[in-house]
Amino acid sequence: MTLTEKILARASGKAHVEPGANVWVNVDVLMTHDVCGPGTIGVFKREFGKDAKVWDPRKVVIIPDHYIFTADSMSNRNVDILREFVREQGLPYFYDVIDDPNGHWQFDASRGQTKAQYGSRYTGVCHTTLPWKGHTRPGEILFGTDSHTCMAGAFNQFATGIGNTDAGFILGTGKLLIKVPETMRFFLEGAMQPGVMAKDVILHVIGDIGFDGATYRAMQWEGPGVYAMNMDDRMTIANMAIEAGGKNAMFPCDQKTLDYVRERTAENGTREDFEPVELDADQKFIYDKVFDLSKLEPTVACHPDPGQRRLAKEMSSVQLDRAYIGSCTGGKTSDFLAFAQVVKGRSVKIDTFGVPATTKVVRELKETQWDGQSVWNILESAGVRMTENASCAACLGGPVDTFGRLNKPMKCISATNRNFPGRMGNKESEVYLASPYTVAASALTGRVTDPREFVS
Template sequence: MGMTLSEKILAKASGNKTVSPGDIVMAKIETAMAHDITGPLTVNTLKNEGIDKVWDNEKIVILFDHQIPADSITAAENHILMRKFVKEQNIKNFYDIREGVCHQVLPEKGHVLPGTVLVGADSHTCTHGAFGAFATGIGSTDMAAVFATGELWFKVPETLYFNITGELKPYVMSKDVILHIIGEVGFDGATYKAAQYGGETVKNMTIASRMTMSNMAIEMGAKTGIIEPDEKTINYVKTAMEKHGTTRPFEPLKADEDAEYEEVFEIEVNDLEPVFACPHAVDNVKQAREVAGRPIDQVFIGSCTNGRLEDLRAAIKVIEEHGGIADDIRVVVTPASREVMLAAIEEGIIQKFYKYGCVVTNPSCSACMGALYGILGPGEVGVSTSNRNFRGREGSLDSEVYLASPITAAACAVKGELIDPRDL
């Protein structure tokens, strides 16, 4: 019996010819990432264990993205701690407050390699599965073990295969596809499994759209959200490395034809409509027209899920075509990275957002973590392109968050209420 993509990557990383679901393997890590929230615990754990040297200062990535610029004394202290660690260990890949969200910056800088194991001390590290890597989030103490040894144990997961076919209609994005899938599977339907996406629809998606799909695998409990690498993937990775002067060998892997999946889901998207994930659960998914008409207070366009250039383009197009946003609506726009911000400025997108009264922030996690910008107050309702709508995720415990695609979110900003973008 052949192996799935995740099994082949874990077999290679652990030096095994074959692995099966349930096996425990010790895998070599190719890339390890920690940020300003999770990094300090990792560093302090290393110090407490008397470990004074990391395993590889070129394969570790340290990045600030959650509390940037520092929004408290504690945040500033954490930044100081991490900067000191970077200097002590001569960490080659350090991105201070200027670069943006880790899950966007890592692939942009050429740190995500197909066929390898990548770990990050952040749950949405599964985003990088879009590049054919076994990418997953781990805890800060596990990350300390990785920083020290370059290895980590894994239980080989079962794989759920999502065969996605059909052509997306106008106003429907990959965010609608993944929300639909999560609504079908449930918030825990893929717990500790690899969610693999394939089919003609995925092949036709841009890299950015694939990243949205992989990013939200964790919202159904998956260990990773992985996509077989193709020509688009290889071109992106090679271009990123060339652009930033890095060269690291990699071997793209694919599943065997006779790979065995725990379950195969057939997802046909020809008739898929825009959707919302309604409060207070990501799997509480309803068609946009089912909940249309609910007044809202704020729209957030950004995050590691939908803060890329194609997302900003899609959102501003809707706003521009309809003459701007509603008078009493706040719109917070946060590009996912400096690279995205600069490209959006060059295209005139940022100027247009400002023209129509939106607030554009520096690249960061922004409103997605409810601690930096765009906090919702008691009783307020927000529409967000991020990945979670748990109670209190974007502010008050008494606020409500509806997750949507950039197109749908922009339509809500125009109308001042929940709406199907086709009905503007």
């Protein structure tokens, strides 16, 4: 069996499963956020009764992260709906925006968009919070009401996005009926050249198989190229399985995975026992291809979908209006460090926005010093508009006052994960997806730029 089949077999109490089979799986973690949480809670109460209790409070994780730093009253209300449910159900894992469990969240626009407006428990983007706070464990089943839940596949976990109704069903029963996907294998060999990042790997692969090339399928990553990557890089790749239509991404578990997970479960007091799934000698794939990482070059996905692949070096005629770095995919500390490496001591030529994925990233960028200067200051000195308000922000547009949102037709190069029309706001805008290196280099020149001009 493939890694995905092994996890689904175990979670459904079977010795063996085949692709296409429908199985009831026991859920280890259900994650929801402010956009889909209120609807999920509504379904749960409608179907199980207003006094119903969730199946296991320690397996529910609630992370407000989408529409937080906005004066939109409905968005603020939705965070309050989450808080009320958490209080009523006694849920231990709620990363609230404010500290008062009986309070109401209201964003104060008069204080501006860039200074922190959150309490001590707030974390930021859900997919980056889950591993940080010790909720991703190898061999487990994670469902989330968000399509980029597949990011946790980096941790040898079966993780996929679902809708409110399915999530409401899980809240009441702890189970879900799912179809076992066929598995595609992506075998990575060789080492990435300077200037090339994990983001280029996944943009290259999506360009190869197409925007729907993995629909209904698991994307399993193997090979020496995978083991050479750190967990941040694996997360970047797993995150974008959905941009090829994939059901989930799956990485093998190695010492890096174990070290990362054990450190964080211990730090946060989350469950420490888990059982990874190991690679079988006998696996059946519907697709199996070797990729030589040393041949990859900085890659861009052009408007209007993530499958529109081109090389950055062929796109220097494309003029840009804006650059953006942030999101679950591209807002990690390692992403900002790569970005800062390019812009250090230089000045951006176009409006450039930086939104850290989590409050921990904010802290790390302020604490990391290069030549006596914090990385945060290096970014700001280069002209990047940085905000301390970690969230999904303009990656998915959001309310009109969202930081960095494209409120008129423009061309934006972005380290995020999705670029369908209207994704970052205005529906006549064009979004180009690229690595933090490429976004940084392009911010300096105002046109799509191969970062190897700046990175040696």
